[in-house]
Amino acid sequence: MFDKNTFVNRRKQLKNKSLKGIALLLGNTESPMNYKDNTYHYRQDSSFLYFFGLDFPGLAGVIDFDSGEDYIFGNDVDIEDIIWMGPQVSLKENGAKVGISNTAPFAKLFDLVKQVQDEGRTIHFLPPYRGENKILLEKLTGISSLVIQSKASLELIKAVISIREIKEDQEVKEIEKACATGYAMHVAAMRMAQPGTWEQKIAGTIEGISLAGGGMTSFPIILSQNGETLHNHDHSQLLQEGKLMLCDAGAESLLHYASDFTRTTPVGGKFTTKQREIYEIVLAANNKATELTKPGVTYLSIHLAAAEVIATGLKDLGLMKGDVKEAVAAGAHAMFFPHGLGHMMGLDVHDMEDLGQIYVGYDDEIQPVDQFGTAYLRLGKRLKPGFVVTNEPGCYFIPALIDKWKAEGINRDFINFEKVNEYRDFGGIRLEDDILVTETGAEIIGERVPISPDEVEKIVQKG
Numbered sequence: 001m002f003d004k005n006t007f008v009n010r011r012k013q014l015k016n017k018s019l020k021g022i023a024l025l026l027g028n029t030e031s032p033m034n035y036k037d038n039t040y041h042y043r044q045d046s047s048f049l050y051f052f053g054l055d056f057p058g059l060a061g062v063i064d065f066d067s068g069e070d071y072i073f074g075n076d077v078d079i080e081d082i083i084w085m086g087p088q089v090s091l092k093e094n095g096a097k098v099g100i101s102n103t104a105p106f107a108k109l110f111d112l113v114k115q116v117q118d119e120g121r122t123i124h125f126l127p128p129y130r131g132e133n134k135i136l137l138e139k140l141t142g143i144s145s146l147v148i149q150s151k152a153s154l155e156l157i158k159a160v161i162s163i164r165e166i167k168e169d170q171e172v173k174e175i176e177k178a179c180a181t182g183y184a185m186h187v188a189a190m191r192m193a194q195p196g197t198w199e200q201k202i203a204g205t206i207e208g209i210s211l212a213g214g215g216m217t218s219f220p221i222i223l224s225q226n227g228e229t230l231h232n233h234d235h236s237q238l239l240q241e242g243k244l245m246l247c248d249a250g251a252e253s254l255l256h257y258a259s260d261f262t263r264t265t266p267v268g269g270k271f272t273t274k275q276r277e278i279y280e281i282v283l284a285a286n287n288k289a290t291e292l293t294k295p296g297v298t299y300l301s302i303h304l305a306a307a308e309v310i311a312t313g314l315k316d317l318g319l320m321k322g323d324v325k326e327a328v329a330a331g332a333h334a335m336f337f338p339h340g341l342g343h344m345m346g347l348d349v350h351d352m353e354d355l356g357q358i359y360v361g362y363d364d365e366i367q368p369v370d371q372f373g374t375a376y377l378r379l380g381k382r383l384k385p386g387f388v389v390t391n392e393p394g395c396y397f398i399p400a401l402i403d404k405w406k407a408e409g410i411n412r413d414f415i416n417f418e419k420v421n422e423y424r425d426f427g428g429i430r431l432e433d434d435i436l437v438t439e440t441g442a443e444i445i446g447e448r449v450p451i452s453p454d455e456v457e458k459i460v461q462k463g
C-alpha cells in the first residue's frame with residue numbers, strides 16, 4: 001500500500017473542502033457466490049481504499065469535519081479466525097499504517113452515528129451500490145434502504161470527485177503497472193487469434209495473465225468475433241478465418257488501479273481490404289483523439305472530432321454521404337459509432353461511476369447531450385492535468401440497428417444504406433488506449449499495445 005502520509009494528506013484535502021458534520025465511508029463486505037463462506041474474490045470499495053487504504057472486509061471510516069478527527073471501525077479477529085486465516089494484524093496496527101489512532105470495534109460506529117444525530121450534525125455518505133451497505137446504512141441512519149441512494153451527499157460526492165480525478169504520480173505509476181499487464185494480455189490474445197481457437201480459451205488465458213500480474217481483471221473480459229455487440233461477454237464460438245476478433249480487456253494492479261485496452265485482430269493474421277480500410281479509419285480517430293487530448297479542452301469536443309474522422313472515412317468509402325459536419329451534428333455517425341469516445345480511469349475502470357456519471361463527467365458548463373450515441377459519452381467536461389482517460393473510438397455494423405434506421409429513414413440524407421448492406425456481416429472494430437493528461441498535452445500510458453495493422457498481422461502470423 002501507499003505510505004501513511006498519502007492517506008493523511010488525502011483526508012486533509014477532503015477536510016479542506018469546507019464540509020460540516022461527518023463523512024461516513026463504508027468499506028465493502030465479502031460477497032457470497034453460492035453460499036456464505038464461498039465468496040467472490042474480495043474487492044474493497046474504491047473511495048474507502050482511497051482515503052483509508054485498508055484492503056480487507058468489515059471496515060468503516062469516519063472523517064469528522066468539525067473536530068478534524070478520523071476513525072476506523074472494525075473487529076479484531078479471534079482464535080477461530082486465526083486458525084482459518086493465519087495470524088492477523090490488529091486493527092490498531094492497521095489504523096497506524098494509514099495514520100489513524102482512533103480505532104474501535106464495529107458496533108461502536110452505531111454509537112458514534114447516534115451521537116452525531118443527537119447533536120444535529122450532518123452525516124455525509126456516498127451512494128451505496130451493494131445491498132449489504134444499503135441495509136447497513138439504513139440501520140445506521142434510519143433512512144430506508146429503498147431510497148438511501150438518493151439521500152447521498154452531493155457535497156461529499158463533488159468533493160471526493162474533485163480530489164480523486166487528479167491522479168498523484170504514485171497513482172500513475174500503479175496505472176502503468178496495470179497497463180504493462182494489459183499489454184501482455186492483449187499480445188497473448190493476438191497470438192492466439194487463429195482459426196478454430198475457442199474464444200473462451202483466449203479469454204481464460206488472458207484472465208490468467210491478469211491474475212499472475214497480481215490483480216483481477218479490471219472488468220469482465222469482452223472478447224468475441226462478434227465485436228459489433230459492444231459488451232460481448234459470450235466467448236462460446238470457435239474463431240473463423242476472415243473474421244475480426246475484438247478484445248476489450250484490462251487488469252488491476254496490486255493496489256487496484258485499472259488498465260483498459262481494446263484491440264481488434266484479424267483471425268489468422270491477414271486483414272481483408274474492407275477490414276483494413278475500416279481499421280485505418282478507427283485508428284485515425286484514435287490518433288486524432290490522443291492528439292487533441294490536452295488540458296482546457298472539453299472531452300465532448302474531442303468525442304465529436306473523433307466522430308468527424310469516422311464520418312469522413314465512411315464517406316470516402318461511400319457508406320456515408322453529405323456534409324460531414326452536418327452529419328455529425330445530426331448524429332448520423334452514431335449508427336456506426338454508437339458509444340462515447342471514452343471515460344475517466346483510476347481505481348475503477350470507469351472511475352467513480354458509483355458516485356454518478358453526471359458529476360464525474362459533466363459540470364455546470366458542459367451538460368450531457370441528449371442524442372443517440374453521444375448520450376452514452378461518460379465524460380464531456382474540460383480536461384485537467386492529472387486526469388487519466390481512455391480514448392476508444394469504434395466502428396460497428398449492427399444489423400438490427402441498420403435495419404431499424406433504414407426502415408424508419410433515420411438520417412437517410414447522410415447514410416448510403418445500399419452500400420452499408422454490403423457490410424452486414426463485418427462485425428466491429430474498437431481501438432482503445434489509456435492516456436494521461438499532462439500540463440501541456442497528453443501521453444499514452446506505458447508502451448503502446450501494438451496497433452498498426454501491419455504490426456498486429458505480424459504478431460498473429462508469428463503465433
Ligand code: GLY
Pocket residue numbers: 219248249260343
Ligand atoms: N472497456 C469497457 C468499457 O469501457 O466500457
Ligand code: MN
Pocket residue numbers: 260343390392432
Ligand atoms: Mn473503456
